[in-house]
Amino acid sequence: MTVATCPGQKLTVDEVCGELQISRSTFYDWRQKxxxxxxxxxxNGSIRVRRSDLENWLTDCEDLT
Structure with missing residues (x-):
């Protein structure tokens, strides 16, 4: 599966989970919390994540210690 790299691209839950190497249940657990x-x-109820939001979130998760 190819993960989009364009900043405006919207990723599916499966694409985000694949890139982060997490399960869908982990994604939805994080989302709920x-x-x-x-x-x-x-x-239609589907969820998308903007590439830029994912990258910003990953930056915020960096451990700078």
Missing amino acids: RRGPRCIRLP
């Missing part, structure tokens, strides 16, 4: 990246809920 508001610990994951910002998400967009589409009118």
Whole structure:
């Protein structure tokens, strides 16, 4: 599966999970606890994550110690 690299690209939950090497249940657990990246809920109920939001979230997660 190819993960999009364009900043405006919207990623599916499966693409985000694949890139982070986490399970869908972990993604939804983080989402419920508001610990994951910002998400967009589409009118059909699907969830997308902007590439830029994922990158910003990963930057915020960096351990600088």
